[in-house]
Amino acid sequence: RFKEINDGLGHRAGDELLVRVAVRLERALADVGAVVGRFGGDQFVVVIDHPDGSAGAQAIAARLRAAMREPFTVKRGEALLTASIGIALAGPGDDSDALLRNAAAAMYRAKDRGRDRAVVFDDELRLRLLDRLHFENDLRHAI
DSSP states (O other): OHHHHHHHHOHHHHHHHHHHHHHHHHHHTTTTTOEEEEEETTEEEEEOSOOOHHHHHHHHHHHHHHHHHSOEEETTEEEOOOOOEEEOOOOTTOOHHHHHHHHHHHHHHHHHTTSSOEEEOOHHHHHHHHHHHHHHHHHHHHO
16 A cells, blocks of 8 residues: 555655665565665565475565564655565475466465465466456456
8 A cells, every 4th residue: 555655745755764664674675684775666676595384484474564564754754565475495496486477376366365474476376367357358258
């Protein structure tokens, strides 16, 4: 819901807040050697080499979500932010495009489930996305 910050306080305030979010993310992950980058809009990408599987990635996501719960001071008070996190673990043959696509799909699933949560991309989500794509294509052809 970052759009409300930009609409209510202006894009400059939104940009300043994004910088502070990035700093907070980096601090929360300082001990794991993560690379943090802004992907676009209010989306960030965190890359961690060997996060110790799904459980380790979930633990790191919990740290990120906790870091975002601390209010940010803004011009007219406080901004309360949450983090919807999509986790993609690299598998055989996965490249950066596949990882970003999978993480984005998991993030949107987290938002669909009520926000402020982490979802791991898995085979069930992959099948759900493919089923939906095929269903929509079939509907278009039927019409």
